[in-house]
Amino acid sequence: MIQAKGYAAQDAQTDLAPWNFEHREVGPHDVQIEISYCGVCHSDLHQIKNDWFPGIFPMVPGHEIVGKIVKVGEHVKKFSPGELAGVGCMVDSCQVCENCKDGLEQYCLEGNTQTYNNNDRSGVPTYGGYSNTIVVREEFVLHISEKLALAATAPLLCAGITTYSPLRHWKVGKGHKLAVLGLGGLGHMGVKFGVAFGAEVTVLSTSPAKEEAAKALGAHHFVVTSDPAQLEAVKGSFDFILDTVSAVHDMDMYISLLRTNGTHICVGVPSEAYAIQPFSLLGGRKSVAGSGIGGIAETQEMLDFCAEHDIVSDVEVIDIKDITASYERMLKGDVRYRFVIDMATL
Numbered sequence: 001m002i003q004a005k006g007y008a009a010q011d012a013q014t015d016l017a018p019w020n021f022e023h024r025e026v027g028p029h030d031v032q033i034e035i036s037y038c039g040v041c042h043s044d045l046h047q048i049k050n051d052w053f054p055g056i057f058p059m060v061p062g063h064e065i066v067g068k069i070v071k072v073g074e075h076v077k078k079f080s081p082g083e084l085a086g087v088g089c090m091v092d093s094c095q096v097c098e099n100c101k102d103g104l105e106q107y108c109l110e111g112n113t114q115t116y117n118n119n120d121r122s123g124v125p126t127y128g129g130y131s132n133t134i135v136v137r138e139e140f141v142l143h144i145s146e147k148l149a150l151a152a153t154a155p156l157l158c159a160g161i162t163t164y165s166p167l168r169h170w171k172v173g174k175g176h177k178l179a180v181l182g183l184g185g186l187g188h189m190g191v192k193f194g195v196a197f198g199a200e201v202t203v204l205s206t207s208p209a210k211e212e213a214a215k216a217l218g219a220h221h222f223v224v225t226s227d228p229a230q231l232e233a234v235k236g237s238f239d240f241i242l243d244t245v246s247a248v249h250d251m252d253m254y255i256s257l258l259r260t261n262g263t264h265i266c267v268g269v270p271s272e273a274y275a276i277q278p279f280s281l282l283g284g285r286k287s288v289a290g291s292g293i294g295g296i297a298e299t300q301e302m303l304d305f306c307a308e309h310d311i312v313s314d315v316e317v318i319d320i321k322d323i324t325a326s327y328e329r330m331l332k333g334d335v336r337y338r339f340v341i342d343m344a345t346l
């Protein structure tokens with residue numbers, strides 16, 4: 001077994017603390033990565049707090065992983081030691097179902113294997129990127145360009161693909177009015193991609209203080225959602241809303257901002273079910289949709305697009321011992337726009 005060290009939550013009530021654990025040996029099709037940086041996703045916080053479902057503890061969170069390859073199995077073809085590599089939210093899937101064959105491993109009909117808080121296909125718990133190393137089968141490892149700043153590339157592995165994938169799926173681009181709801185880790189990447197794809201982008205935010213930063217990210221307009229006059233002015237105007245909000249919010253109010261035939265795309269995952277009035281949808285033939293991360297080929301496509309267009313995340317690099325304080329700041333919306341752990345501080 002490979003000895004690993006990281007930060008784990010021992011249960012849903014206790015703060016993360018140092019913990020030693022083991023990964024499997026590098027198998028013939030595996031890649032071992034020495035982790036340099038790991039992004040801090042709001043999903044990490046949801047999961048260590050059992051917001052969605054009871055978690056598997058001890059839990060080592062982290063699914064925005066970048067680092068250097070230190071070892072590859074004898075049958076690995078696409079990767080070599082010394083190269084940069086990334087790992088996102090999944091480390092395995094059945095590989096043979098209809099969805100896996102279509103490059104939609106995230107929707108594997110048998111369920112994908114999540115990078116942490118999951119059991120792998122042999123029943124062993126998976127441990128994520130708040131740690132010094134990880135072993136992943138080759139098909140779930142991504143190539144990372146040397147051109148991009150490494151720490152700022154880490155969040156692309158979740159926040160990046162989770163916003164890129166729905167914008168591509170719904171072909172959001174020139175001629176579309178896109179609203180990005182919530183300017184956090186996902187939201188700020190949604191703005192960057194929306195602008196890169198040619199859409200007219202509006203940020204819908206609860207935080208007036210983020211206006212200047214939103215414009216600096218490329219957003220064309222900024223609406224403070226607590227101001228009724230600003231909301232009234234954009235009623236019925238958006239083709240798409242990309243909803244990245246992590247907490248319960250008033251869906252009917254936001255859906256009223258869509259134009260006829262508009263689509264409200266949920267990527268945020270609040271801990272409670274959405275409540276939506278039927279009339280909010282049928283008056284204007286509106287849709288509410290959802291999207292989960294992205295497949296491996298599309299994640300590589302997104303990373304290559306970012307390398308070509310010089311797109312990375314705006315990050316605040318932190319020491320791993322500050323992780324609990326960083327979660328508290330994230331809950332208050334006080335992060336510009338993604339915390340990334342420097343694993344050298346482990």
Ligand code: NAP
Nearest residue numbers: 042043182183184185186205206207246247268269292293
């Ligand atoms: P984040 O950085 O905390 O950003 C969330 C933003 O939502 C906040 O910055 C805030 O922006 C806004 N917000 C928070 N509470 C709100 C409320 N009560 N009403 C309205 N807006 C509110 O979180 P994140 O890492 O981007 O993740 C966002 C959500 O996406 C989480 O639920 C996460 O689990 C989920 N997620 C889903 C997928 C997927 O595959 N679908 C993948 C990754 C993450 P303002 O200050 O601008 O209002």
Ligand code: ZN
Nearest residue numbers: 041043158159
């Ligand atoms: Zn995530």
